Amino acid sequence: MVSSIEIQSILEKHPGARRDSLIPILQEVQEKDGYLSREAIVRIGAHLGLPASKIFGVATFYNQFRFQPQGRFHIQVCRGTACHVKGSARVLDAIEQALEVASGQTTRDGMFSLEVVACMGACGLAPVINVNGDFFAGVAPDEVKKILDTYRRKAADEAQTN
Amino acid sequence: MKPKLIEAKCCARCWHDADRPCPDLIACLGDGPICHDDETCKQKRRERIAGLRRETLTRPVIFVGMGTCGLAAGAGKTLVAVQAYLSNRKMEADVVEVGCIGLCSAEPLLDVQIPGRTRVCFQEVTEEKVDAVLDAALPGKISADGVLGQHRNDKLAPWPDVPYLDEHPFFAPQTRWVLAHCGLIDPTKIEEKIAHGGYGAFTKALGELSPEKLCDEVEQSGLRGRGGGGFPTGRKWKFALGTKSDHKYLICNADEGDPGAFMDRAVIEGDPHRLLEGIAIAAYAIGADKAYIYIRAEYPLAIERLKLAIAQARGYGLLGENILGSGFDLEVVIKQGAGAFVCGEETALIHSIEGKRGMPRPRPPFPAVRGLFDKPTIINNVETLANVPGIVQNGAEWFASVGTDTSKGTKVFALSGKVSRTGLAEVAMGTTIRQIVFDIGGGISDGKAYKAVQIGGPSGGCIPESELDIEVDYESLKTVGAIMGSGGLVVMDEDTCMVDVAKFFMDFIQRESCGKCVPCREGTRRMLEILQRITRGRRNETDMDALERFQGVMYLNRLAEVIQDTSLCGLGQTAPNPVLSTLRWFRDEYEAHIYERRCPAGVCKELLYYRIDADLCKGCGLCAKKCPADAIMGARKSPYYILPDKCIGCGTCAEVCRFGAVVVE
Numbered sequence: 001m002v003s004s005i006e007i008q009s010i011l012e013k014h015p016g017a018r019r020d021s022l023i024p025i026l027q028e029v030q031e032k033d034g035y036l037s038r039e040a041i042v043r044i045g046a047h048l049g050l051p052a053s054k055i056f057g058v059a060t061f062y063n064q065f066r067f068q069p070q071g072r073f074h075i076q077v078c079r080g081t082a083c084h085v086k087g088s089a090r091v092l093d094a095i096e097q098a099l100e101v102a103s104g105q106t107t108r109d110g111m112f113s114l115e116v117v118a119c120m121g122a123c124g125l126a127p128v129i130n131v132n133g134d135f136f137a138g139v140a141p142d143e144v145k146k147i148l149d150t151y152r153r154k155a156a157d158e159a160q161t162n
Numbered sequence: 163m164k165p166k167l168i169e170a171k172c173c174a175r176c177w178h179d180a181d182r183p184c185p186d187l188i189a190c191l192g193d194g195p196i197c198h199d200d201e202t203c204k205q206k207r208r209e210r211i212a213g214l215r216r217e218t219l220t221r222p223v224i225f226v227g228m229g230t231c232g233l234a235a236g237a238g239k240t241l242v243a244v245q246a247y248l249s250n251r252k253m254e255a256d257v258v259e260v261g262c263i264g265l266c267s268a269e270p271l272l273d274v275q276i277p278g279r280t281r282v283c284f285q286e287v288t289e290e291k292v293d294a295v296l297d298a299a300l301p302g303k304i305s306a307d308g309v310l311g312q313h314r315n316d317k318l319a320p321w322p323d324v325p326y327l328d329e330h331p332f333f334a335p336q337t338r339w340v341l342a343h344c345g346l347i348d349p350t351k352i353e354e355k356i357a358h359g360g361y362g363a364f365t366k367a368l369g370e371l372s373p374e375k376l377c378d379e380v381e382q383s384g385l386r387g388r389g390g391g392g393f394p395t396g397r398k399w400k401f402a403l404g405t406k407s408d409h410k411y412l413i414c415n416a417d418e419g420d421p422g423a424f425m426d427r428a429v430i431e432g433d434p435h436r437l438l439e440g441i442a443i444a445a446y447a448i449g450a451d452k453a454y455i456y457i458r459a460e461y462p463l464a465i466e467r468l469k470l471a472i473a474q475a476r477g478y479g480l481l482g483e484n485i486l487g488s489g490f491d492l493e494v495v496i497k498q499g500a501g502a503f504v505c506g507e508e509t510a511l512i513h514s515i516e517g518k519r520g521m522p523r524p525r526p527p528f529p530a531v532r533g534l535f536d537k538p539t540i541i542n543n544v545e546t547l548a549n550v551p552g553i554v555q556n557g558a559e560w561f562a563s564v565g566t567d568t569s570k571g572t573k574v575f576a577l578s579g580k581v582s583r584t585g586l587a588e589v590a591m592g593t594t595i596r597q598i599v600f601d602i603g604g605g606i607s608d609g610k611a612y613k614a615v616q617i618g619g620p621s622g623g624c625i626p627e628s629e630l631d632i633e634v635d636y637e638s639l640k641t642v643g644a645i646m647g648s649g650g651l652v653v654m655d656e657d658t659c660m661v662d663v664a665k666f667f668m669d670f671i672q673r674e675s676c677g678k679c680v681p682c683r684e685g686t687r688r689m690l691e692i693l694q695r696i697t698r699g700r701r702n703e704t705d706m707d708a709l710e711r712f713q714g715v716m717y718l719n720r721l722a723e724v725i726q727d728t729s730l731c732g733l734g735q736t737a738p739n740p741v742l743s744t745l746r747w748f749r750d751e752y753e754a755h756i757y758e759r760r761c762p763a764g765v766c767k768e769l770l771y772y773r774i775d776a777d778l779c780k781g782c783g784l785c786a787k788k789c790p791a792d793a794i795m796g797a798r799k800s801p802y803y804i805l806p807d808k809c810i811g812c813g814t815c816a817e818v819c820r821f822g823a824v825v826v827e
Binding site: 058 | 266424503514516518577585652658
């Protein structure tokens with residue numbers, strides 16, 4: 001959760017902002033926080049002189065914006081045409097089964113969140129998934145468990161060193 | 163460290179500085195000096211340019227292809243391995259991160275150039291292969307092993323036994339104009355771009371051509387919008403040029419939303435200055451003082467490269483106020499899209515930049531008359547703008563000499579799917595689809611049979627085997643129910659179900675429909691439901707469902723017509739295309755789904771039936787244990803059997819069986 005100070009510092013970067021700064025501001029807040037909280041939306045509205053309902057209207061229109069916190073590891077599954085033809089639906093099934101969450105949700109332990117994206121532009125290497133910016137190319141459904149385990153191990157290692 | 167190209171003056175007579183810009187800057191840096199005649203100065207300039215073109219190397223250079231696709235294939239690890247190799251052996255070499263040369267299936271790509279010799283490209287250099295490749299290449303022992311090819315360069319000595327890259331079957335049939343420098347030059351250095359002729363067209367336009375003449379030239383070249391619509395670019399510019407206003411805007415549409423298309427990303431990552439030059443020329447032609455680049459937030463690397471390129475161009479006085487003393491001002495701003503397919507539509511894109519929901523509005527007024535902030539606005543696609551410098555530099559006739567009667571120049575296609583070589587291919591208009599798929603793409607992977615190629619994304623259509631010899635051209639593609647679109651080519655083989663493909667696109671479209679007009683919002687959803695019913699199994703079906711299924715099938719065509727005729731924007735008007743096109747060419751597959759209740763390609767899960775082959779079954783019982791519906795019965799050590807009424811068709815049994823005893827029908 002971003003503190004109100006951080007939201008303030010983002011808003012201060014856009015003095016006298018007009019409506020056309022709305023999407024960049026939303027993007028910056030989400031970049032910091034991983035999602036758009038209710039508080040953030042109200043404050044952005046106050047800054048721009050727009051009702052919160054309008055801000056929600058814009059934010060919910062675009063796929064990029066989330067209203068729930070992200071997991072520690074954010075998994076994006078590409079569902080572009082090339083990935084579909086190469087079997088991304090089965091990869092998505094495998095991930096959903098392994099994590100027991102549906103797309104758009106976060107696992108209960110907050111470890112993984114799952115998102116389906118339209119196309120990542122790596123069609124030549126389909127099917128592609130992306131975990132916190134790391135790309136995995138040509139993923140087969142039976143490799144999913146292995147990929148998830150590496151991240152679980154990574155989290156466990158980090159927990160130990162701390 | 164040598165001074166930057168712009169600061170490197172040949173002698174005291176060179177007077178260029180930030181306060182007093184020289185209109186001939188680019189020409190002077192390239193083949194100057196222009197204002198005075200001095201052989202030593204000329205020699206200095208020539209040497210500098212040759213160095214930047216890497217024709218006079220003093221130490222080896224290692225290039226790593228670091229586009230998004232390269233990174234996905236592991237180029238990041240390859241780069242780390244290269245740096246470790248050099249530091250472990252205390253070797254001196256330059257490591258350059260370049261964009262994508264276009265052959266994604268051979269990634270990660272690594273090029274090595276040693277002094278005096280041509281540059282050689284190695285394929286599939288994953289981190290563990292780095293040591294072996296560099297061990298051989300750096301001392302100059304290059305053989306044809308693992309080599310994709312050597313770059314052609316008359317000024318350098320070629321390798322005797324290494325094939326040329328431009329003779330490789332993937333590259334030989336291509337005409338690379340837009341992609342000419344992608345993957346070859348360092349995209350983070352404007353100096354290299356200038357040494358390769360970058361910004362020459364822009365300075366030529368500023369110095370020699372009036373905006374009217376520029377629009378004429380582009381119109382005569384026959385350049386048409388590469389984003390899909392195919393509207394003549396020069397004519398579009400004239401609309402904005404002819405509209406009087408205190409401000410005008412140019413928007414570069416880099417919101418590459420079509421799933422299956424990635425040429426814009428590759429151009430921006432590999433050669434951002436080509437796009438910037440195109441933007442600057444277009445802005446000058448229409449009289450715009452501000453240009454927006456609307457780019458997808460999903461392309462972080464492309465955004466980074468663009469930001470850097472804009473800052474560099476500013477540093478050279480090629481953007482900003484009073485560009486090269488011409489009195490022309492241009493500011494370029496990056497706007498990140500927030501993920502909405504409909505924002506590819508011009509008026510929706512404008513709304514999105516204004517900070518509103520990205521919904522289209524009726525036209526007219528067209529954006530060229532009233533667009534962004536109610537000012538005249540021209541919206542061009544990345545590839546369109548990337549073509550502009552070539553036209554200005556070489557003339558309209560040069561551009562129009564390639565292509566068909568109605569479509570001139572080249573088109574970049576993103577080749578993906580079930581094809582041996584995937585990647586970006588730029589071909590002359592008029593090339594056949596067969597050449598692209600079979601010569602450039604190397605045919606279908608794994609020895610399977612060709613079924614179709616999907617072109618134009620969710621607004622496009624499929625091209626079956628019988629129409630493979632069709633020439634790529636805006637008009638001819640329409641005759642087979644497809645469109646040029648942005649150029650995504652997804653190849654499908656016998657294992658692809660065309661009903662499933664249509665369902666995939668309808669699912670995408672109905673999710674991305676903005677919801678403003680009823681035909682698109684409701685129609686696409688109804689259409690998806692019809693397709694879902696067709697692919698649903700009979701297992702859980704009651705009488706009513708069967709009737710609804712048939713009713714849907716009967717109304718499918720009619721519904722498609724209504725959506726096409728009555729939707730507000732291009733997204734809705736083209737939304738039924740994937741269904742109509744698959745229905746036209748693959749009617750038999752629809753019939754198999756509807757009448758025989760089976761999926762010939764074995765994709766639609768609910769239409770598959772599972773049976774256990776009693777001869778192969780060892781009676782281990784694993785399938786029965788894993789079956790989520792308890793549909794498998796039997797006793798251990800004797801063959802098991804599946805109860806068809808209980809089976810939900812999930813396929814788990816087939817996946818877990820170690821003896822291949824589960825037969826799918």
